[in-house]
Structures are given as structure tokens and as C-alpha cells.
Amino acid sequence: MALLEVENLTVAFDTPSGRVHAVNDVSYTLDEGETLGVVGESGSGKSVHVLAMLGLLPKPPAKVLGGRVLFQGRDLLSMSQGELRNLRGGQIGMVFQDPMSSLNPVLTVGRQLREVIERHTDLKGRRADARATELLELVGIPRPADRLKQYPHEFSGGMRQRVMIAIGLSCNPKLLIADEATTALDVTVQAQILDLVRDLKDRLGTTVIWITHDMGVVAELADTIQVMYGGRIMERGPVGPVFRDPRSAYTWGLLRSLPDEGARAQRRLYQIPGSPPNMADPPKGDPFAPRNPFATPRCHTEVPPLRSVGDGHMVAAWYDLPTALKEAGHV
Amino acid sequence: MNRISRLKTLMAAKGIDALVTFKPEHSFYLSGFNPIIFSHPVIAILPAEGEPVILVHALRDDHGRSESWVKDIRLYGAWSTKVTMGPNWQDALRAILAEKGLDAGVLGVEEDYLPVARHRLLTELLPKAKLVDSSAIFDRARLVKDADEIANARVAAAVADIGMDAAQDALAQGGSEREIATASMSAMNRHWALHLPDHEVADFGSLEGGAQNGLWTWALAGDRMFRNCDNPTQRRPQRGEAVAVFIWAIANGIHAENERTFAYGPLPDANRRAIDTILKIREDIAPAMRPGAPLADLFHITKRGLEAAGYAANIPGRIGHTIGLGAHEHTSLDGKTDVILEPGMLFTLEPNLRVPDRGVATQISDTILITETGHEFLTRSRGGYIEV
Ligand SMILES: Nc1ncnc2c1ncn2[C@@H]1O[C@H](COP(=O)(O)OP(=O)(O)OP(=O)(O)O)[C@@H](O)[C@H]1O
Numbered sequence A: 001m002a003l004l005e006v007e008n009l010t011v012a013f014d015t016p017s018g019r020v021h022a023v024n025d026v027s028y029t030l031d032e033g034e035t036l037g038v039v040g041e042s043g044s045g046k047s048v049h050v051l052a053m054l055g056l057l058p059k060p061p062a063k064v065l066g067g068r069v070l071f072q073g074r075d076l077l078s079m080s081q082g083e084l085r086n087l088r089g090g091q092i093g094m095v096f097q098d099p100m101s102s103l104n105p106v107l108t109v110g111r112q113l114r115e116v117i118e119r120h121t122d123l124k125g126r127r128a129d130a131r132a133t134e135l136l137e138l139v140g141i142p143r144p145a146d147r148l149k150q151y152p153h154e155f156s157g158g159m160r161q162r163v164m165i166a167i168g169l170s171c172n173p174k175l176l177i178a179d180e181a182t183t184a185l186d187v188t189v190q191a192q193i194l195d196l197v198r199d200l201k202d203r204l205g206t207t208v209i210w211i212t213h214d215m216g217v218v219a220e221l222a223d224t225i226q227v228m229y230g231g232r233i234m235e236r237g238p239v240g241p242v243f244r245d246p247r248s249a250y251t252w253g254l255l256r257s258l259p260d261e262g263a264r265a266q267r268r269l270y271q272i273p274g275s276p277p278n279m280a281d282p283p284k285g286d287p288f289a290p291r292n293p294f295a296t297p298r299c300h301t302e303v304p305p306l307r308s309v310g311d312g313h314m315v316a317a318w319y320d321l322p323t324a325l326k327e328a329g330h331v
Numbered sequence B: 001m002n003r004i005s006r007l008k009t010l011m012a013a014k015g016i017d018a019l020v021t022f023k024p025e026h027s028f029y030l031s032g033f034n035p036i037i038f039s040h041p042v043i044a045i046l047p048a049e050g051e052p053v054i055l056v057h058a059l060r061d062d063h064g065r066s067e068s069w070v071k072d073i074r075l076y077g078a079w080s081t082k083v084t085m086g087p088n089w090q091d092a093l094r095a096i097l098a099e100k101g102l103d104a105g106v107l108g109v110e111e112d113y114l115p116v117a118r119h120r121l122l123t124e125l126l127p128k129a130k131l132v133d134s135s136a137i138f139d140r141a142r143l144v145k146d147a148d149e150i151a152n153a154r155v156a157a158a159v160a161d162i163g164m165d166a167a168q169d170a171l172a173q174g175g176s177e178r179e180i181a182t183a184s185m186s187a188m189n190r191h192w193a194l195h196l197p198d199h200e201v202a203d204f205g206s207l208e209g210g211a212q213n214g215l216w217t218w219a220l221a222g223d224r225m226f227r228n229c230d231n232p233t234q235r236r237p238q239r240g241e242a243v244a245v246f247i248w249a250i251a252n253g254i255h256a257e258n259e260r261t262f263a264y265g266p267l268p269d270a271n272r273r274a275i276d277t278i279l280k281i282r283e284d285i286a287p288a289m290r291p292g293a294p295l296a297d298l299f300h301i302t303k304r305g306l307e308a309a310g311y312a313a314n315i316p317g318r319i320g321h322t323i324g325l326g327a328h329e330h331t332s333l334d335g336k337t338d339v340i341l342e343p344g345m346l347f348t349l350e351p352n353l354r355v356p357d358r359g360v361a362t363q364i365s366d367t368i369l370i371t372e373t374g375h376e377f378l379t380r381s382r383g384g385y386i387e388v
């Protein structure tokens, strides 16, 4: 069953240097229990698209120009700030990057966890404390009862991120949205946190949107991958098929830049040539066309719609990547 | 601007036809213009209906026009080629009020600020007008901050946090009270110089001087904490002493306060216990800082906590104050206040202890914003027991 239906979401920022088209006509459906990995270069609209649905963008300069976002059938975009506040941290848990600025350094970790629990559940006082202890345990923090009495600076970076995840999970959210939640962490801690999220999915059936730059993380964690570029979905589908048989030249480029054991030994990391589009003056057609060696004339003039190329596998492209690769001698 | 409509609502309730302000904080509040020096008054006039007008000395014309959002700026005095309403502000003010049909109206003036001589002068200047006190109206309007003021408070708080980190470093290096203070002020100023192109840090001056820079730090070591506010000395903290650092920062006219007590080496048990008690009380207060809650609750929670910890004889008179245009605005966090918390209120949270006979003192303060759902700590320096 669909938990989240995003329909034609379009978001812009009105800035002194013009209108920045951050998210353009994004539509997708997320089923209950599904984990969606959202990838794309910096500025591709990953964060803005979730912030828009959560009502967390500053307006102005942000403006939602169109679309609907149905969460359990109700449109998030037409909810009041009060309703959204109740959802955020309740049915929808969030974990963002940079726990030091999300956690309050002035209060103990316990006080902060308890506050979220008391605001969004019926648990109060001692029962809220017990739940806070349980949550720290859940995210793998040893001696949780002692830790609750400590301040954020007494935690390591990885532990603070775990606390943020604990806060994100504190109300048993139906949907957990994580934006670059492990980007700042070292590889070992990142692996532990991914294990933890996988475990939570299995045990609690949580639906997850995991935003990252890292294709490797998506491969490990997600059921579905969604590749964004220039505020648009370029490709979307089950992780296996998309990784094996990418149909967007952009996805293909991202995958080539992914270091695997063999690749690392043989050649330098591949980088997609060119630079991201200027979203204040976006290209007329497919935003990736100017950097795409396989672009057809039509790519430069007309935005391609998402079309199906297999079971749940969609691509926005006028060209056929497998054919193009063959012609270019890549296969 | 919401503050203008808040003031107009309060004016209507009191039957005031216009506010005539001389207080630097208030002319800034109504105009966005801080001339820094006030020896020539800046007079802002807010009619019950219509837009504010400001009357400034000709030599402040260019400055006023570039900083104020008020469109109707009038001049008095003589300076260079400027065309003014006349040589003095008295006649110019009378002319503006007559022009607006307000010279026989009820005029709100700041009795908590105006020199007696000036009040007498106004009475003689405007014989048909009735002068009433506007102080309470301003205090009430200033309780809730507008979006621009909140944004500035955030900036001021972030600057104060930078100052606190620098103070902690200077203390760790064995600095004197003065070295701690100057290191802190220098870090704040450096940040201002490099990263805050659009923020002024001028404070509000008096009739005889101005405050170009309102990024203040002072430090008091050991028993000097009992002085609460004093210019720092060359005294160096001794091991085992508590050292309090006090910071007031300002950004575009809005203040933030940040205070911490550092343990310079392990503290005696009595001092440590006092700090732990205060930290616990702050945690207990946190859930009560939310819209709809009585401000007095914060004091009562503190009182109960101190009594339970055996400090019944040392209950402070108040545990904080509102803050904004003033580092100390007029509402106190005491047991008597009838203020109910609303989103946009800004105050300092500073339950603290002074136990002179045991040489025990704590000084911890943060700037708190009440939000739609609860509160936000605008100052975010490290919390807890901090030993350097
Ligand atoms: N407050 C803002 N004002 C103006 N433009 C903004 C604002 N926030 C985001 N943008 C613009 O919106 C576009 C999308 O940004 P977004 O943050 O969603 O990118 P992202 O894919 O999350 O990138 P990253 O991987 O760097 O986090 C970018 O062009 C960005 O510059």
C-alpha cells in the first residue's frame, strides 16, 4: 500500500539573482515498508524536495509552485503548520546531518529525548525516561541510563548521530527521512548505523527515505533507488536492475564513479565531466543534456518524461542508453 | 511591521493619539535608525493612525535616510546646505504635531526616560496636549519580538557563543580577568569584521555619549563573582576557583546574553554541588518554557529545586529577565510576574546561587526564544559542568 504519493512537486526559490528552480515536477510513490535511496550531485534538489513536503522551507524565499504530497492519503502541502508539527517527530521521523547543531549543547541528552517523547506520545515522566533509555539501547549506545545524564559534547560524533537517529525513531514513525545522516561519519560508524537502520526496518517495518551522495550506501540499504538531477528524477527503480542495467546516462556516470575493488586498483576515480546546471537559468530540455555524451538533438530542446523500461524501472531519456553504449564501444 | 500594530493596539486601549519618543531604544524601535550619539535627540512620532515620522538633526540626515525604514524624515538645526524646519527641535516638533492635528491630543511620552526638564519643556511647548506615560506600552509591545528582531537575536547569540569559546580558551591558558575579557571581545569583533557585513553592533547611547560597539565580555574570578558586574581586573584565577564569564552581544540593535561558570581546576565540593544543583534545575525548567505557560512557573520551579537542595536561604529575587533592545528589558522572571509565555518572547534563563558565607557562586545564563511548540536556546555554548 502506498504510504507516500508525491505528485508533480515543484519548488522554487526567489532570490536576488532570479528564480532558482530547485525541484521540478517530481512524482513518485513510496510503499509501506519500502526503503528509498535518493542520490544525485550537490544541488540536485534532494534536500529541498523533502524539506518542502515537511513544511520546513523558509517561505520566502521558497515557494511551492505546484503539486501534492499525500501521506496516508492526506496532502501535506495543504496542512497547517500545527498539523505538520505534530506529524514531524511523530508519524514522520527525521534525521539530518550535523547533529551538533541539531542537538542542544546546553541540555542533557536525556532531557532532549524526553522532550520529544513527551510531546508526541502519552508517555510522561518516568515512563518517558524509560523509553529514552530503551531508545539509546536500540541505537547501540552502551550504559544508556548514565548516558542520558550527559551533555552532547560528552558524546563522540558517531554517538551523537545515533542520538539523532534515536530521536528520529522515538515515536515509532511510519516514515523515517534521513538526509546525509552518515555523511560526516567515518566508514566504520557509518556501517554500524546502516546495520542499525536495516535492523529497525526488519523489526519495525519502518518506511525509509535515505538521502545520500553515496551510491554504495544505496546499494546496501535501499530497495528502490531514485536518481535526481537538476531537480528532476532522471531514473528510478529497484536497486538491482538499476545498478546492473542503468538507462540514464547520468546514473551510468554515477555508477562509473563508484569505486569497487577492481576499479580502485586499475584507474583513477571517474568523474562526470562538466558542471551542474545553473538552476536560475536551467537548460531548456533534459537538464543533463549539456554533459551527456549520448544526448540526441531532442534532449537539448524538450524535457523527456519518465517512461517505463521494466518492472518498476523508469527513466527520463530520449536516447536508449544500451544502444548508445554499444555504438560508442562501451560494451 | 508587527511591532507597529502591537503598539497601535495598546495605544487604542489607553486612548493615546500619538507616541512621541525620545528614548534611543524606542526611536530605533519605531524607525530602525540608531544614530549612536543622542546629544541631538532623534524623535519618533507614531500617530494612532498613519505612518511614523522621525525628526532628526540635519547633520544626521544622510545616516538616518540610509538606515531608517521610515519614509517621512524631518530635519531640525542648521548644518551645511541642508534645508530644515528651523533651528531647534522644539518648534519643529510642535509644527509636525499641529500639521497632524495632534497638538491638542493625548500624547504618550516615556516618563521612565525623559529628563524632568524636558518633560516640563514639552508641557509648556504643547499647552493643549495631554501628556501621559507610554513606558508600560513599550514594555508590553517589546515583550514579543518580530521576525527581524528574532533573526538579529540569533546572530547576536551566535556571536556571544564565539566569545564564550574564546573566553574558555583564554582561561585555560591561565589568562587574567582582563585577558579573558579582551580575548573574548576580540574573537567576537573579528567574527563581526569578517562575516557579518550586514549587521551593526552599535549599542544605544545616552544624552552625553554613545556606544559604537556593544560586544561586551567581562570575567570575574573567585570571590569577585559576588560583585556580579565589575570591570575586569588583572587578577589571575587560582586553581580551584570558579570563574564566571559574562557576555552581552548585539546585532542590529538586539541583544543576546551568554554566561558560563568555569571550574578552573577541580572545585571544592560545596561549589561543585551548587553548580550541579543549578544544572538540574535548568533541566527541570526546560519543559515549562512553552507558549501558554505562566512565566512565573520558571521561578517557582527554581525555588522548589533550591529549597529541596538545602539552599532555602539563598533564593534569588529573579532568575532572568526579558532581553532585546535592552540587555536587561523590564520584565523579570520572578514569582510575581503575570506574563503568560507567547511565541516570540525572548528572555534570559539564569537561575543562580550566591552563598557568600560558603564562598559559593554560580553564574550561568542563556538567551531563550519561545517558539510555537516550546522554546529554543539561542545561545548554544557548551552546557554542564565545565572544568578547564
Ligand atoms: N534557501 C535557499 N535559497 C535559495 N536557493 C536555495 C535554498 N536552499 C536550496 N536552494 C537551491 O535549491 C537547489 C536544490 O538544493 P538542495 O539543497 O535540495 O540540493 P541537494 O541535492 O540536497 O544538495 P546536497 O547534496 O549538496 O545537499 C540548489 O540549486 C540550491 O542552491
Ligand code: SF4
Pocket: B162, B187, B190, B191, B192, B194, B195
Ligand atoms: S572570525 Fe572566523 S575563525 Fe573567528 S570566530 Fe568567526 S568564523 Fe570563527
Ligand SMILES: [Mg+2]
Pocket: A046, A047, A048, A179
Ligand atoms: Mg542536501
